[in-house]
Amino acid sequence: MYHESVVAMWEAYKKVNPNAPEFEKFDVWAFGSSKEGADELAALVLEGIKTATASNYALFELQGEQVPYPGLYNIILNGDGKAVAIIETTSVEIVPFHEVSADFAYLEGEGDRSLQYWRDVHEEFFANEWKAIGQEFDENMLVVCEGFKVVYK
Numbered sequence: 648m649y650h651e652s653v654v655a656m657w658e659a660y661k662k663v664n665p666n667a668p669e670f671e672k673f674d675v676w677a678f679g680s681s682k683e684g685a686d687e688l689a690a691l692v693l694e695g696i697k698t699a700t701a702s703n704y705a706l707f708e709l710q711g712e713q714v715p716y717p718g719l720y721n722i723i724l725n726g727d728g729k730a731v732a733i734i735e736t737t738s739v740e741i742v743p744f745h746e747v748s749a750d751f752a753y754l755e756g757e758g759d760r761s762l763q764y765w766r767d768v769h770e771e772f773f774a775n776e777w778k779a780i781g782q783e784f785d786e787n788m789l790v791v792c793e794g795f796k797v798v799y800k
Contacts, residue, residue, distance in 0.1 A: 649675055656730040660799040668800045673720035675730075680772065682726030688757070689725045690733055691800055697756035701769060703776050704741055704789035715739050731800065738794035744773070745786040754794060765776050 650704035657785055661667050678688035678700065691697035707714050715721075719736040740751075744766075774784035 650724070650728045650730065652730040653724075656722060656733060656799065660733050664798070668720065673722060673723045673733075674715075675724065676726070677726065678723040682773070685724065685726040689723055689731045691756045692723055692734065692797060695797070697750055697754075698796065699756075699792065699794045701747065701751075701755065701765075702791045702793070703773055706776060706780075706792050707791070709780065714741070714791055719797070721795070723783055732797050733799040734795040735798045736793055736795050740792045741789050742792060743770070743787045744790050747792060751792050753772035 677685035758764035
């Protein structure tokens with residue numbers, strides 16, 4: 648079950664945006680793989696620095712989940728599992744890891760926002776995801792490059 652802040656945030660958003668979809672029509676998640684990472688990345692979203700995120704395409708297939716799409720709403724959690732923002736997906740592109748662009752790395756808003764920083768951090772992150780399912784990281788792996796905007800905080 649979600650933290651009570653998730654339901655409260657969605658209800659508050661619906662009051663100012665009555666055309667928003669029903670409660671069940673969005674995803675709820677935190678960035679990163681640790682409490683500290685979730686807090687740090689959520690702060691970047693709230694500051695307007697982080698306007699994109701990357702994920703492992705193969706995991707969507709393995710878990711039978713739908714790939715994000717423009718118009719999808721997401722409630723972002725901090726490291727304590729509390730809702731801090733609602734974002735709306737604005738763009739999605741699926742590309743091999745080695746073809747992720749410097750522009751996209753900049754939009755992710757992490758570190759010095761360079762492509763090299765993005766590759767270093769995300770190679771380690773994706774390698775850990777692959778290892779967890781008995782696979783090895785490959786630069787040809789497909790990455791879901793998702794742009795978003797904050798619609799409520």
